[in-house]
Amino acid sequence: MSDVDIPVPRASVFAGLRLTKxxxxxxxxxxxxxxxxxxGPTLAPHGEAEIISTKTFxxxxxxxxxxxxxxxxxxxxRLLYGxxxxxxxxxxxxxxxxxxxxxxxxxxxxxRGWFDIIIxxxxxxxxxxxxTLLALVVIGALGTSITVLVLTVGxxxxxxxxxxxxxLGMDIxxxxxxxxxxxxxxxxxxxLSREVLPNAMAPLIAEFGLRFTFSILxxxxxxxxxxxxxxxxxxxxxxxxxxxxxxxxxSSAALxxxxxxASLTICMNLLVDWFQxxxxxxxxxxxIDQ
Amino acid sequence: MTDIFSITDLQVQGRPPGxxxxxxxxxxxxxVKKGEVVALIGESGSGKSTISLAAMGFARPGCRIxxxxxxxxxxxxxxxxxxxxxxxxxxxxxxxxxSAAASFNPAIRIGKQVIEAxxxxxxxxxxxxxxxxxxxxxxxxxxxxxxxxxxFPHQVSxxxxxxxMAAMAMSCGPDLLILDEPTTxxxxxxxxxxxxxxxxxxxxxxxxxxxxxxxxxxxxxxxDRILVLKDGAVVEMGDTDQIIxxxxxxxxxxxxxxxxxxxxxxxxxxxxxxxxxxxxxxxxGYGAVTILRDVSVDVPKGTVVGVIGExxxxxxxxxxxxxxxxxxxxxxxxxxxxxxxxxVGDRDKATLRDCQIVFQMADTALNPRMRIxxxxxxxxxxxxGLTGKAQAARxxxxxTLVDLPPEFASRFPGELSGGQKQRVNLARALAADxxxxxxxxxxxxxxxxxxxxxxxxxxxxxxxxxxxxxxISHDLSTVSSFADDVVVLYAGRVVEKxxxxxxxxxxxxxxxxxxxxxxxEMRQGWLEGVAETAEAQAAGAGxxxxxxxxxxxxxxxxxLIKGTCDTTVPPMRVLENRLAIxxxxxxxxxPGARDRS
Numbered sequence: 046m047s048d049v050d051i052p053v054p055r056a057s058v059f060a061g062l063r064l065t066k067x068x069x070x071x072x073x074x075x076x077x078x079x080x081x082x083x084x085g086p087t088l089a090p091h092g093e094a095e096i097i098s099t100k101t102f103x104x105x106x107x108x109x110x111x112x113x114x115x116x117x118x119x120x121x122x123r124l125l126y127g128x129x130x131x132x133x134x135x136x137x138x139x140x141x142x143x144x145x146x147x148x149x150x151x152x153x154x155x156x157r158g159w160f161d162i163i164i165x166x167x168x169x170x171x172x173x174x175x176x177t178l179l180a181l182v183v184i185g186a187l188g189t190s191i192t193v194l195v196l197t198v199g200x201x202x203x204x205x206x207x208x209x210x211x212x213l214g215m216d217i218x219x220x221x222x223x224x225x226x227x228x229x230x231x232x233x234x235x236x237l238s239r240e241v242l243p244n245a246m247a248p249l250i251a252e253f254g255l256r257f258t259f260s261i262l263x264x265x266x267x268x269x270x271x272x273x274x275x276x277x278x279x280x281x282x283x284x285x286x287x288x289x290x291x292x293x294x295x296s297s298a299a300l301x302x303x304x305x306x307a308s309l310t311i312c313m314n315l316l317v318d319w320f321q322x323x324x325x326x327x328x329x330x331x332x333i334d335q
Numbered sequence: 336m337t338d339i340f341s342i343t344d345l346q347v348q349g350r351p352p353g354x355x356x357x358x359x360x361x362x363x364x365x366x367v368k369k370g371e372v373v374a375l376i377g378e379s380g381s382g383k384s385t386i387s388l389a390a391m392g393f394a395r396p397g398c399r400i401x402x403x404x405x406x407x408x409x410x411x412x413x414x415x416x417x418x419x420x421x422x423x424x425x426x427x428x429x430x431x432x433x434s435a436a437a438s439f440n441p442a443i444r445i446g447k448q449v450i451e452a453x454x455x456x457x458x459x460x461x462x463x464x465x466x467x468x469x470x471x472x473x474x475x476x477x478x479x480x481x482x483x484x485x486x487f488p489h490q491v492s493x494x495x496x497x498x499x500m501a502a503m504a505m506s507c508g509p510d511l512l513i514l515d516e517p518t519t520x521x522x523x524x525x526x527x528x529x530x531x532x533x534x535x536x537x538x539x540x541x542x543x544x545x546x547x548x549x550x551x552x553x554x555x556x557x558x559d560r561i562l563v564l565k566d567g568a569v570v571e572m573g574d575t576d577q578i579i580x581x582x583x584x585x586x587x588x589x590x591x592x593x594x595x596x597x598x599x600x601x602x603x604x605x606x607x608x609x610x611x612x613x614x615x616x617x618x619x620g621y622g623a624v625t626i627l628r629d630v631s632v633d634v635p636k637g638t639v640v641g642v643i644g645e646x647x648x649x650x651x652x653x654x655x656x657x658x659x660x661x662x663x664x665x666x667x668x669x670x671x672x673x674x675x676x677x678x679v680g681d682r683d684k685a686t687l688r689d690c691q692i693v694f695q696m697a698d699t700a701l702n703p704r705m706r707i708x709x710x711x712x713x714x715x716x717x718x719x720g721l722t723g724k725a726q727a728a729r730x731x732x733x734x735t736l737v738d739l740p741p742e743f744a745s746r747f748p749g750e751l752s753g754g755q756k757q758r759v760n761l762a763r764a765l766a767a768d769x770x771x772x773x774x775x776x777x778x779x780x781x782x783x784x785x786x787x788x789x790x791x792x793x794x795x796x797x798x799x800x801x802x803x804x805x806x807i808s809h810d811l812s813t814v815s816s817f818a819d820d821v822v823v824l825y826a827g828r829v830v831e832k833x834x835x836x837x838x839x840x841x842x843x844x845x846x847x848x849x850x851x852x853x854x855x856e857m858r859q860g861w862l863e864g865v866a867e868t869a870e871a872q873a874a875g876a877g878x879x880x881x882x883x884x885x886x887x888x889x890x891x892x893x894x895l896i897k898g899t900c901d902t903t904v905p906p907m908r909v910l911e912n913r914l915a916i917x918x919x920x921x922x923x924x925x926p927g928a929r930d931r932s
Contacts, residue, residue: 221700225763227679228658229714230687243704
């Protein structure tokens with residue numbers, strides 16, 4: 046502990062972020078996808094469901110830039126439309142999962158007692174089902190609409206968020222400054238929102254990034270099973286499913302959206318890794334060979 | 336004799352994440368001869384641990400050894416490759432860390448961990464190493480040496496674990512032993528046996544040792560030579576005798592002054608003082624374990640009641656019960672004359688305001704994401720409805736009250752030093768305008784000089800604002816310099832209570848006597864003398880027993896009356912001058928009673 050402030054040289058905002066090369070590449074790829082999600086439809090040469098060629102599963106360069114799919118639609122245009130659906134749905138579901146999971150998780154950690162027991166047992170019951178199976182049952186019973194899809198995936202993801210935030214809340218909840226607030230007579234809401242939450246932000250942000258990739262994969266998986274986004278809307282997972290038959294004909298129409306999903310999730314993971322490393326201080330990795 | 340180890344012009348640099356390297360250790364040189372113990376002494380941040388790690392050629396992550404020579408047995412450690420240094424460690428130089436509990440793997444039996452180094456280095460097979468270990472257990476006075484290796488770390492006491500860690504370090508027969516604050520985490524009564532064991536084994540094996548500590552009186556027992564460090568540089572170096580009796584440097588003198596508390600005038604209580612805080616017949620526990628049994632403490636207005644006890648005696652639990660954070664099984668708490676609800680949630684604001692609690696760890700008691708202004712502003716708003724300018728003005732006032740500049744309001748706790756944080760902590764309690772403040776080990780995490788400053792501040796606040804304190808501590812010298820009344824807790828029961836002067840003078844409860852005798856004195860040879868006394872021998876025989884039967888101290892007492900002490904709960908006898916002692920011994924046979932008459 047020192048009273049002397051050690052000056053940290055700060056050339057610009059970017060220097061302050063202490064970006065690594067990996068983080069710059071991952072961040073650039075993600076920014077590109079976000080940019081395309083906003084502007085994609087205006088940049089797309091053809092319509093979302095417009096059939097441009099009678100030739101189905103046309104190879105790259107024929108028909109469109111990236112060929113055509115099973116109905117002769119432009120793969121490139123559908124990719125540009127699909128990125129919006131994929132990103133937006135993933136974002137909404139993750140936000141829902143966090144709103145529910147963090148609130149209940151922290152509340153359980155702070156209130157303890159019967160509230161914790163009931164909520165925890167319900168969450169465990171949900172977690173006992175394989176998540177895909179659970180989603181299949183719910184969507185199967187309630188029908189395939191976007192609302193049902195989003196709520197179901199949000200619910201499934203929120204169980205994991207609940208466990209993480211409950212553990213975080215338990216850790217922070219026994220720290221002396223929370224005890225001090227309790228001794229002062231503060232209510233549960235103050236403790237949750239002012240004492241616990243600000244100190245849980247860093248791990249929660251990292252968790253958000255990870256859940257976001259889970260959500261993309263999960264939604265793509267559901268689309269692939271035919272329970273997610275429905276044709277003629279474009280979605281990357283759906284595109285893989287539609288064009289899977291083309292694989293045997295030598296078409297890349299299924300591989301391109303699959304590669305896009307991979308780029309999205311991998312870059313998100315890399316960015317989360319960078320963030321966590323930065324939080325812990327990158328020096329941890331420096332002297333490992335001593 | 337020749338130097339076995341030497342450091343010449345050592346430079347160590349460290350940096351915060353993303354920041355620039357700044358020097359931590361600046362040009363330190365010293366050497367250690369065979370069989371010699373050299374102590375590094377200094378406050379936290381003085382670089383003493385960094386130097387001790389550099390002695391093994393190691394720097395913590397974020398640090399680097401940027402210059403100087405570290406020579407062990409004639410070889411420059413810094414010139415070696417990392418792999419060659421691995422071979423050295425454990426075999427030629429060994430390290431004993433501060434917390435043995437954190438250094439042992441809880442899932443592996445102790446014996447297996449102790450002989451890990453010889454097996455790894457290939458210096459012995461399991462059989463020979465096991466025999467060496469057994470020999471070491473005996474030399475370190477460990478109970479039941481044949482079987483202790485088969486236990487798990489949680490099955491032995493803290494003092495025993497620290498000695499086992501020494502056995503682990505000695506298992507390869509190193510030439511240099513580094514002890515980094517090995518007894519700081521231990522209770523005083525346990526510290527004696529560990530220090531004694533360390534000293535004996537170092538002498539017997541003729542090992543050179545570097546002993547790192549902040550405690551001058553411990554150093555007086557252990558070291559042949561002392562290096563006094565400040566801000567990564569040596570301010571004074573000399574023989575133990577010279578440093579203790581004739582310190583040359585001003586900083587060494589400050590250190591010495593801080594450990595010898597000033598005499599203070601006796602506090603004369605009012606004839607019939609109003610009782611501000613009263614805990615009556617408190618019994619409490621966690622699950623099946625009972626932590627406190629029938630404990631009663633009164634805090635009269637304007638006085639300081641010190642609660643003394645070693646770890647696990649229930650003193651922090653008592654504070655938490657009074658604050659309403661821990662439920663009780665029996666008993667009641669009265670604040671300002673009225674009985675209050677046991678749970679904090681059921682108390683009204685006025686009651687909450689009257690009694691404030693200050694926690695031990697200043698680092699964790701302040702929300703790191705709030706500015707000082709908000710930390711102090713919240714109780715002002717919560718209890719007094721102060722907002723805006725009035726609040727800001729009062730925050731500035733409070734900061735001035737605890738001797739901090741008002742500009743600190745805009746800082747985060749992370750930008751403050753340990754002592755400053757503890758002052759903010761106090762200011763937060765004062766913000767409520769309480770009648771009584773519960774101080775739970777508020778100075779134990781602070782450096783001696785800083786702690787002395789905090790105590791002076793508490794004394795000042797008591798006189799100026801008329802606040803009462805319940806001052807919980809394991810540190811007898813702090814309590815004796817501050818408290819008016821003292822309560823001695825052992826294994827969850829009050830063994831002695833009364834005015835501070837009477838408690839610290841004979842007659843004593845046998846435990847109080849042991850406790851007082853265990854505080855290291857600033858003279859060489861004290862350790863040998865005290866370790867031989869009947870009290871210390873008896874105390875080393877048993878562990879703390881939380882059982883309900885008889886006197887809790889019976890299994891460690893030198894004055895045990897067989898058939899009485901282990902079966903019947905001792906009566907609380909009130910002697911002259913409000914002094915009360917819970918013991919089966921008749922008042923005139925209590926330890927020290929005869930010497931007095």
